[in-house]
Amino acid sequence: MAELILQDIRKSYGDTEVLKGVSRRIADGTFFTLLGPSGCGKTTLLRIIAGFVSPTQGTVHFGRDDITRVLPHERGVGMVFQDYALFPDKNVFDNVAYGLRARKLSSKEIQRKVPEYLEKVGLGGLESRLPAEMSGGQRQRVALARALVIEPRVLLMDEPLSNLDASLRVQMRDVIRSLQLETRTTTIFVTHDQEEALAMSDEIAVMKNGCIDQCGAPADVYRNPKTAYVSRFVGSANLIEAEFLEHGLDGVDRYRVQDTLVAGRTMEVAANGRYLMIARPENIKIRRKDSDPVGGELEGRIASFQFQGYRTSFHVVLKSGEDLHVETVGEAETSALGRGDNVIVSIGEKCLFVPEASA
Amino acid sequence: MNRFFPWGFLSVTALVFLAIFVAYPILGVLFRSFIGENGAFSLDGFETFLTRGKYLEALMNTVILGLIVTLTCTILGVFLAFVVARYDIPFANIVLLLPLSVLIIPELISAQSWVMVFGNNGLITNLFKALGLPFPRFYGWFGLIYVMTLTYYVHVFLAALAALRGFDHSLEEAGQSLGTAPFTTYFRVVFPTILPAVLASGLIVFTLVIGNFAISIALAQRVPLLSVMTYRSFISELGGNPTMQSTLATVSILLVSGVLFLQKRYLSKRNYQMVAGRSTPRIKLRGWKALLISGGAGLIIVLSLMPALVVLMGSFTVSRGPVMYWGQFTLEHYVRIWDFNLAVIGNSLKFASLATGLGVCFATLVSYLLVKKRSVFSPVLDYLLLLPLTISGTVLGIALAQGFNSGPIVLSGGLLMVLAMMVRRLPFGVRNASSNLHNISNSIEEASVSLGVPPVRTFFNVVLPLMAPGIAAAAILTWVTTVAELSASVVIYQAGQETLPIQIFRLISSDLMARASAFGVINMFIILVPVFFGIKVMKVRLFSS
Incomplete structure (x- = not known):
């Protein structure tokens, strides 16, 4: 867990500038939402933090560590994807244990931690299920447990609720938010759904054309919009x-x-x-x-x-x-x-x- | 961080491999066809080709044979697919064995078995002779069309069956509700929608026929054909003037490329999207119609599976020279193989397992690079992978033999054999291996990486298990075709490197059918084991894509 500092992040593909200098200091334990329409650069920014995209310019810091050039698998971030990205051939236990095994934890520790986190997301006892045998909401809970069990420095979520139906979406908001509050994990949440952003976040960054247009607490952004x-x-x-x-x-x-x-x-x-x-x-x-x-x-x-x-x-x-x-x-x-x-x-x-x- | 390593590096490696072992020899053939005897540019080769009657005749014969067999295969394949999809016939389960029969029975053995039935000393021929009846000469057009049709119609059958099964019955009902009679509906609604699939498979049959070597050389004694002529020119002119071999090979490459181009140009656009709907109910037939239709379908099936049976019987039959004593059984042929020819089996196993192993690894890697790690090298890689499709086995053999006999890279016969077998199957292997890859979302790999597993280990941990069914299919199909490979290896092999098909080919040429049969049975057995294992034990779906 750490403070996340973005400094003048720019990204261009050829002549197209997708990110035009984003700077932001996100305090430790904050639930930070990137809100914007498709094409505004929010997902690119998230992937830069994850390390899947390298910025053309600018730096990313976790606390004091400059991780701009650190490879994705060495960053220690947890990531939750829109399509869940569960390993279809592995059962729930092995999915959640995947990151722990990569960290060479003892099997005793894995046996203790996996059920603990499955319990947290409300899936206790479903260890041996395969992803195909679960509903969308359950799969997203597995993905959440899998990302949190490694105790990531930063949790990244890329439109994690957009594949769920309306009532499940509202329910999952609570699950995600209360888990985040419990673990105090710095979380970057990408969405185009303003309701989601307002309901869950400590802080919202409204993005437009590769820039952050306005940033602040949900109520503040709602009451005092600085632009039309x-x-x-x-x-x-x-x-x-x-x-x-x-x-x-x-x-x-x-x-x-x-x-x-x-x-x-x-x-x-x-x-x-x-x-x-x-x-x-x-x-x-x-x-x-x-x-x-x-x-x-x-x-x-x-x-x-x-x-x-x-x-x-x-x-x-x-x-x-x-x-x-x-x-x-x-x-x-x-x-x-x-x-x-x-x-x-x-x-x-x-x-x-x-x-x-x-x- | 270095984003070029490892995927970019591997792409370049694959590119270099294909450039050296596929592009270089093929370009060499094209190049040499424009080089005269004195080493300067000349069109002598093409002049000879166009002015000497026998070359043009061979070209004409090849095209005509291709057209006829395509037509007969289409009729047979569509008929059988129609019957299987529409009617409730008693032996529907056996029909599903048909595609397997094509896999298990190599073309050469199919040709051989029919020679044993209809040939000079054949079962039926002798029967007719005993009855005093005339029997048409089997060697030539009749035999070529007959055997090729029975060997290749399965391609059309599978394509048409898949199209018919995917057809939404509601469309047919819509047609009828709009006022056309059932039969008319069939022709106006059903037929046009399965036409693209049928035409595409027909073109495949056409390319297979014009590139065919095994059946042609066994049966086309009086009909000059391009592939046979190319082979002969290589055998007889070895060490002499390579212009004519290259010219013949070039003509063959142009012919196949032309067909492939046609297919890409016209057929890729005519791909109808069919909404998955209700399937057509099967009709139960009664009376003479039932007898006729199921009898016809049954006959096709029996004829398709017959070669395996004939060869099996032949391998246990007493023979003296070319004469078969049907009804008298012996194990002599197998004993001879045990005593003298175990090395042939060893060669086949050795070359085929090397080619399969290398081919599958290469196909797996390349399909992953092409689907998941596209880079500036990918389009070139795509094109290079199409190249083996444009050349027949014979031409590939000549290209490799000419390309690596002398010059900057010299390779030994054994290595060339493995290379030829591997390269021929590569495009199909890549297609098999990538069949599951498109369904694996990129985020799965990213999830693994973000959980702390580096990219290469992620490939092995996460991607490879999901690719496994496709890889298994690629492995089995590569094995099947490399064990049966004749046309390229017969050009390349040197003494001591005979494989089972080469040995069978030589025995057939000497008219020693019973001994050839024993080798044939062993050859089919070696093919059958992994196919059986794959389907029964590993549940591999060989014909899904």
Whole structure:
């Protein structure tokens, strides 16, 4: 177990730059998630940490050890793969014991450790099963036990849940997170599923085009996205063009959004003065049109809605023609709203403003 | 860290090996066909080929024979596949032995056994003579077409059967529901979808026929054929002018390459994707139809397995010179082998096990490099591996003999024998060995490496066990073909290096059929043992790919 330090990692294939200088210090015991769409470089970064890809530039340190040039099999990382990568001809015991045997542990020790870790992942007693005889969730548990039993310095997980069905995925999140907390293993988790990232991580790095766009605790990244991209990738967001008017007190600035005035925090100053407003659907209030809109309010009409039990999701078309996504939770008056109703939406004060160019 | 070692290094090694032992001799043959007697560039060889009637006639005969046998094989193979897939016939299990019969009965022994039945002193010929009836001359077109058809139709049969079994019956029902009658449906819907498989196997038959040596030399006494002529020109002109041998070999290479090119060009595009669906229900036949169809299929099966039986009987039959005394039994032929010819069996075992061992190791390594460790060398390696497919055994033998008799590398006969046997089978060996490799995900190896096992040991720990079924199939099939190898080794061997097929070939040439039969039985036994062991004990699936 160790702190993981990435320093200016770059990787190019021919003319294509896949990673454009990633630097990050990941504290010992952190559950660190690389979140991003396919092609953003997150898997390449993970494979550089594992040693399967060598960076064009930059260094990887485990604590004080520079491991940039260390061969993969000498790095002491545990890795969990998307397709489980269990050895199909070996039973569960031999799969989990594989790394221990490579480390020349005594068979007594192996006999003690393998069942211990199988117990931890909830597979006690299935030692003699073959991978083909197990469900996807069980296989991923074996893969997890196999990676953890060697007590790796860093645990790497490459979209480990994407081959599982929805309910299993939620269940496996808990298994992985609680094991990680128990062993305090520094973990790098790659996913494109924001829900997974938010639910499991100590820290999230949102990646885009080979760079880390924003990094921070899940709640922080969700509440304070620094770019429009991050706001859309972590949670959903309405993005509407805004015009900067003036600086306010306590960092709350005033903007013109369509034909109303909205106050909110400026996350970053735009060089060209063009801004986008970020409004989370759950932060927008909606009511039947009873009067003309006042400050911070806009007029629109409900194009469609979906009743989803504890919440209701509205698709509102604003007077200007722009679409707005609004979510309400268990409010009696909004449940009376229907398709075609004219409504007033109030943007509120929780919205943020980011430079438009970053979108 | 050094990423070139070991895989890049091994790729280069494999490349160099193929370049020296496959590309160099074959290019040598092509090159020498343009060199005249005085050592300068000349087209004399091709001029002779095109102006002397006998060469052109041989070429024509070869192509015609190829076309006819392809046609007869297609008819026979498709018919049998159709019957087996569609109808509930009583001996369906025996049908599954057919592909085995082709493996176990070498071409030469097949030709020999039919000579023993229909030849000058044959069982049936003598029967007809005794009855005073005329019997058509077996040596020539009749014998060639007959024996080659019975030897090669299995290729079409297997391909057509696989295609028919993979056919989704719902499609046929869809055709019928759209208003075509069952029989019409069959021709409009079923036939076109199995056509690519049938055509592909037909082309394989064609290349096998034009490259065939064993059956041709035993039966084509009055019909000049390219392969026989190439062989003769090598035997008689050894040490003399190699231009004509090279020219003949070049023509043969061009012919086969042309066919392979055709196949790649036209057939690779016509590969229909069939969704796995319900298989066709088998129909139970009644009355005269049943008799006709199962009788026809039964006859084909009996004729396919007959050579083994004839040779077995012949090996125990008393003979004096070429005359067989059917009905009188003796162990004399086996005793003679025991007393004088154990070395022949030893040679066969020695060469074949060396060729199989080396060939399988090479095929395993190369298939792994080609599938899992692709590098800049891989495309070249791919192409070099195609080369052995373009040449017949005879031409390979000549290429190796010419290439390594003199010049920068000189190799002894024994080594060349092993090399020839190994190289001929290499493309198939690589295909067998890589059959499982595509299903092994790269992450399995990475998992092993990340758990602390270095790459080379990972290959042995994780990949090799998963490749094992394919490797076993490669080993058995390589063994089978190398033990039966004649066309290349008969060109290369020197005194004291006779193998079983060479000995059989010489005995047949001297018309000593009973003694040849005894060698034939031993040859088949040596082939059968590992095949039987592989299928029964190791459960190897030889015909899966």
